[in-house]
Amino acid sequence: MITQTNPDLDRLSVGELAATLPDATAVFRKFKVNFCCRGDIRLADAARQRGLKASELEEALRALEGSDAPPSLSMGTNELIDHILSRFHEVHRRELTELVALARKVEAVHANHPQAPHGLADLLQQMRGELEVYMKKEELILFPAMRRGAGASLDAPIAQMRHDHNDHGEHLRRLEALTNDFTPPGEACRSWQALYTGTAKLSEDLMEHVHLENYVLFPRFQEIPTP
Ligand SMILES: [Fe+2]
Structure with missing residues (x-):
């Protein structure tokens, strides 16, 4: 339970808080705090990076008191892997294919618009290719x-996955920049709006996916987690 004096807010990293506190990921998304591949910092530092007061973040986290714990915490490893595959890997594949086609269309139709997202389709296509290799x-x-219960021998492949996750994080920052933080111009057509709604969802899903692996799944196979 989170209370006024709960030491976890000072002791745990942002990534660890996201993995253990109920609905903390929603708070971090709202305040645009990176909790997936750069989540190994304390709350006060994350607030400073975003130009926020640490007290704002702490207050929002305390307001979650009484919410249910993240369901991923109580999942066994097989169940967690099944969840990652069906909720994230399959969904990324399906949505990225649609988003690349939609971005090509919007870029072509609105080529002369000053806020047209030039380069978005190419970025999404690059993400689709790199995510496919990684997945x-x-x-x-x-x-x-992991399903076989391998232990320390997984240190090297886990380190590689964490490295790949950092690359995904870089792509997400480019995605935000190209789409004006997923905000279409007021006069945007339905396709343009749908494109930005879809890319925003992709971004949220990818952050959640990376977070689950970095802070919930991988630490089960590492003695000293190194996000
Ligand atoms: Fe994954």
Whole structure:
């Protein structure tokens, strides 16, 4: 339970708080605090980076008192991997294919608009390619080894996945910049609006996906987690 004097807000990193406090990820999304691949910092530092007062973040987290704990915490490893595959890997594949096509259309139709997202389709296509390679590595090598209960031998592949996650984080920052933080111009057509709604969802999903692996799944196989 989070209370006024709960020491966890000072002691745990942002990533650890997101993994253990009920609905903390929603608060971090709202305040645009990175809790997935750069979540190994304290709350006060994260607030400083975003130009916020630490007390604002702490207050929002305390307001969550009484919410249910993140369901991923109580999942066994097999169940958690199944969840990651069906809720994130499959969804990224399906949505990225649609978003690349939609971005090509919007860029072509609105090519002369001053706020047209030039380069968005290429970025989404690059993300689709890189995510496919990364997800295949997990699906064919890392996850089967985890299901078999492998231990310290997974340090190297986990380190590689964490490195790949950082690359995804860079792509998300470019995505935000290209879409004006997923905000279309007032006169944007339905396709343009749908494109930004879809890219915002992709961004949220990818952050949640990376967070679950970095702070919930991977630490189960590492003695000293190194996000
Ligand atoms: Fe994954």
